[in-house]
Amino acid sequence: MTLPPGQRAIDGFPRFGTHLHHPPPPIPASPVIEVGGELTQQFTLTMTDLAQLPRVEVTADFHCVAGWSATDLRWAGVPFATLYRARVEPVLAPGVSISHVVFEGLDGYQSIALLEDALADDVLIADRLDGQPLTSDHGAPVRLVSPSQYGFVNTKHLCRIGFHTSQPVDPDKWSPLAAHRRARVWEEERHRYLPGRVVRPIYHTLIGPIRRMSARGSSEPHA
Numbered sequence: 001m002t003l004p005p006g007q008r009a010i011d012g013f014p015r016f017g018t019h020l021h022h023p024p025p026p027i028p029a030s031p032v033i034e035v036g037g038e039l040t041q042q043f044t045l046t047m048t049d050l051a052q053l054p055r056v057e058v059t060a061d062f063h064c065v066a067g068w069s070a071t072d073l074r075w076a077g078v079p080f081a082t083l084y085r086a087r088v089e090p091v092l093a094p095g096v097s098i099s100h101v102v103f104e105g106l107d108g109y110q111s112i113a114l115l116e117d118a119l120a121d122d123v124l125i126a127d128r129l130d131g132q133p134l135t136s137d138h139g140a141p142v143r144l145v146s147p148s149q150y151g152f153v154n155t156k157h158l159c160r161i162g163f164h165t166s167q168p169v170d171p172d173k174w175s176p177l178a179a180h181r182r183a184r185v186w187e188e189e190r191h192r193y194l195p196g197r198v199v200r201p202i203y204h205t206l207i208g209p210i211r212r213m214s215a216r217g218s219s220e221p222h223a
C-alpha cells in the first residue's frame with residue numbers, strides 16, 4: 001500500500017476535526033443544502049432532490065493534513081460533478097465562469113476548493129460510509145468527500161454550497177497555517193506558505209491529543 005508523502009496509516013477512522021471536543025451539530029428533521037453564490041437563482045436542495053441524482057460508490061483512503069490516513073473507506077453518494085452539471089450549470093448567467101466553491105457545514109465550518117478540483121471524478125456528496133448511513137461523527141446527514149485533497153476540504157454536515165467567480169474572502173489568509181488553495185495530498189500541499197515537511201513533525205505530536213478530544217465529543221458510544 002502506498003500513501004502520499006508524509007502520511008501514516010492508522011487503524012480505523014477516527015472522528016477528527018477542527019471541532020475538537022465539541023459534539024456534532026444536531027441534524028435537522030428535514031435537512032437541506034442551500035445552493036447559492038454567483039448564480040441567477042439560489043436554490044434549496046432537499047435530501048429527496050439529492051436522492052434523485054445518479055449515485056456512485058468510491059473506495060478511497062482519507063488523508064488528514066496532520067499526517068494520518070484511514071485506508072479503504074467505501075463512500076456512496078452523488079458525484080459533485082453530477083450535481084454541478086444537472087443543477088448549477090443551468091442557472092449560470094451566460095459568460096459567467098465559476099472558479100471557487102465554498103462548502104459550509106452545520107457547525108459553521110467552511111472549506112474552499114477550486115472548481116476544477118471539486119469536479120474530479122471521485123468527489124462526492126456522500127451520505128453513506130461502508131454500507132451504512134453516515135454517522136454524526138463522520139458528517140451526517142451528508143458530507144463532501146474529496147479523497148485526493150486533505151481532510152480539511154472534506155466538509156462534514158454540509159448545509160450550504162456557494163459558487164464564486166473569484167477567490168472568496170478568506171479569514172485565514174495571513175495565518176502561517178492558512179490552508180493550501182488546492183490541498184492535493186500527492187503534492188503534499190498542506191499549507192499555503194509553510195512547506196509540508198516543516199509542519200509534519202509538529203502535527204505528528206498533535207494527532208493523539210486531537211483524536212482523544214474529538215472522541216470526547218463523539219456521538220457514538222464506543223468511538
Ligand SMILES: Nc1nc2c(c(=O)[nH]1)N[C@H]1C(S)=C(S)[C@@H](COP(=O)(O)O)O[C@H]1N2
Nearest residue numbers: 015016017018019064105109138151154156
Ligand atoms: N463540518 C466540519 N467538517 C470538517 C471538520 C470540522 O471540524 N467540521 N474538520 C475537517 C478535518 S480537519 C478533517 S481531518 C475531517 C475529519 O473527518 P472525520 O471526523 O470524519 O474523520 O473533517 C473535515 N471536515
Ligand SMILES: [Mo]
Nearest residue numbers: 064065151152
Ligand atoms: Mo484534518
